[in-house]
Amino acid sequence: MLVKKYQDVPEEKIETEGAKGAWIRWLVSDKEKAPCFAMRQFRLEKGGYTPLHTHDWEHEMYVLEGKGVAISQDGEKPLSPGVFMYIAPGEKHQFKNLGEGELHFLCMIPLPGRCSSGPKEEAGKENCQKKSSSC
Numbered sequence: 001m002l003v004k005k006y007q008d009v010p011e012e013k014i015e016t017e018g019a020k021g022a023w024i025r026w027l028v029s030d031k032e033k034a035p036c037f038a039m040r041q042f043r044l045e046k047g048g049y050t051p052l053h054t055h056d057w058e059h060e061m062y063v064l065e066g067k068g069v070a071i072s073q074d075g076e077k078p079l080s081p082g083v084f085m086y087i088a089p090g091e092k093h094q095f096k097n098l099g100e101g102e103l104h105f106l107c108m109i110p111l112p113g114r115c116s117s118g119p120k121e122e123a124g125k126e127n128c129q130k131k132s133s134s135c
């Protein structure tokens, strides 16, 4: 069993175009030999956001801390601790921190090549994970 704190995992800046003040930690992924899913923790600085984007795999998300907004074709929905989200494959999405502090949330995705709608393994794991790290 793996039991750690999120601070034990190195944080990487999201450099994708359209992102600002956005950071990711891959808490669980194929590095830990997880067969199917990755759990990532995102941190948006004050005024930060992820890029507006879409892809073929889903996101399952949970807000831990802060205040913000989730943007999709359905409009804007407020984010606060305890809110969870399901982003369907192909649905446009973006997350913005509108609070005075940081916005922290978890985002689970299928690992590359492990789900028919997931990131494709043959495209190169590094690239897939880079792409999906934009959340």
Ligand SMILES: [Zn+2]
Residues within 6 Å of the ligand: 053, 054, 055, 059, 093, 132, 134, 135
């Ligand atoms: Zn996404």
